[in-house]
Amino acid sequence: MPENPWILFDIGGVLEVVDDDTWQEQWWERVRAASGLTRDAVDARVAAADLPRIDLTAGTEPAFWAGLAAALDLDDAQRDAVRTDFWDAYCGTGNDELIEYARSLRGRARTAILSNSADGAREEEERRFGFASIFDPICYSHELGVAKPEPQAYLRTLEALGAEPEDVFFIDDHGVAIDGAAAVGIRGVLHRENGATISAIEAFLHGRG
Incomplete structure (x- = not known):
């Protein structure tokens, strides 16, 4: 298992069921x-x-x-x-299966969020989904001042995590965001369905990712 592993989640299209493209x-x-x-x-x-x-x-x-x-x-x-x-x-609506899986990781990995966002998202998503009870830190583009896939979005998130890139696994539903993470040394998986994403996280945690 990677030392001090972090699982880093996007929100829209991953933790929330919503079509970001439409x-x-x-x-x-x-x-x-x-x-x-x-x-x-x-x-x-x-x-x-x-x-x-x-x-x-x-x-x-x-x-x-x-x-x-x-x-x-x-x-x-x-x-x-x-x-x-x-x-x-x-x-949108909460991806309950993936949210609960993230909650279940406590004790095996730390969980955080990196999401392109709009001002007000922290309050709205907390009210609806209670993300702060599962993910810490939650890094929003409107608070970072930079959005994925810009390198600084990932680098500032790594700083907030206090983590090295090799200890972080990132989940996003846009390939360009996964590519941006890879450019700074963060491995990840393109989210398409929960089962495959969970399997990829488990492989990372067991050192096979």
């Missing part, structure tokens, strides 16, 4: 419907509003929603509705 565009379509504006009009107004980068900066969520509402002439109820819809789509 939900955002689907959500934007619902925002356009709520605004009553055409796609071109919404896109132009959002671009002109210069909304804050909630994926790379912390403390910006209130300004984002206020700016979006102002740009699209949404009233308070509409703003709150599109925000609620955003987080419901963002979080």
Whole structure:
């Protein structure tokens, strides 16, 4: 078994059942419907509003929603509705089998999270799934200031873990993120279904990964 092993999980598409490649565009379509504006009009107004980068900066969520509402002439109820819809789509549903497997690793490995994120995700995901009782640390891109697959996302996470790359095994549903981890020496598996991912983690823990 690797010395001081860490199992590092992505969230969306791994610990949460959500299609990272489609939900955002689907959500934007619902925002356009709520605004009553055409796609071109919404896109132009959002671009002109210069909304804050909630994926790379912390403390910006209130300004984002206020700016979006102002740009699209949404009233308070509409703003709150599109925000609620955003987080419901963002979080999806919990991958209960994999979450419980991660919980079961206590005593054999330490568990942590590295996730590209939006400001507010820590609070929303904790409320829904209670990740802090299983994973420590939880490293979000909006708090790190850098996103996968940039090398600094992994290097800052390693620093937070106090770990060497060879002691970490990473699970993500995007190949580019797995490749980014490999570039700094972190092994991993591309998540497609729970059984294969769990088998890959077990192989790593038994020194066969």
